Amino acid sequence: MQRIELTLDQLIDRAAELTTSGRKILGITGAPGAGKSTIAREIISKLGKDRAALAPMDGFHLSNSTLVAEGKNDRKGAIDTFDAEGYVNLLERLKRANEEVVHAPDYYRTFEESIGSAIPIKRAIPLVITEGNYLLSSQGAWVKVRELLDQCWFIDLAEDIRIDRLIKRHIEVGKSPAEAEVWSRGSDQKNAEQILALREAADVVITVSE
Helix, strand or coil: CEEEEEEHHHHHHHHHHHHCCCCEEEEEECCCCCCHHHHHHHHHHHHCCCCEEECCHHHHECCHHHHHHCCCHHHCCCHHHECHHHHHHHHHHHHHCCCCEEEEEEEECCCCEEEEEEEEEECCCCEEEEECCCCCCCCHHHHHHHHHCCEEEEEECCHHHHHHHHHHHHHHCCCCHHHHHHHHHCHHHHHHHHHHCCHHHCCEEEEEEC
16 A cells, blocks of 8 residues: 555546556545545546446445434444445446446435436446445455455545535535534544545555645
């Protein structure tokens, strides 16, 4: 594992190197608010949809109705509020690349629910990027995720900036400023501490610069 500082353009160049031979899966992980989704989508935008596609871990959020039924709604985002087995199954299918198209689920923050089969990923696309919090976890089925990744990048960000981003994100989807603060420094922070403890298992820890 190495620690480096890279610009977004340098990350794009690094990802482009993975598109030259066969199907590769790049994992981008980090604590909530680190910028994983933004980086993944920027890379795909620059490489083009014929070279890269996104399969977000967040597509495997358990539904809100399931979380309520299981008494986990106040911990949404914790490691046990995802369908880990379903996520592993998707990555295995993408890794084999023997289907003409695989449809991945996506997560919509505006109403905080997943939509199945929302992202078509064609066999000809050489790079699949998957981003999420728990790519390096060794709990249960999650341990299989790391084995399926050709590379895994951990995005590191100063805590004050990361938490500020989280608070703004929660406000944007309808929480009051007070609720956003409590959620970001409570449930989200507990998850962040668990995720940060795993960063040494990444291929590279990246601090993103302008």
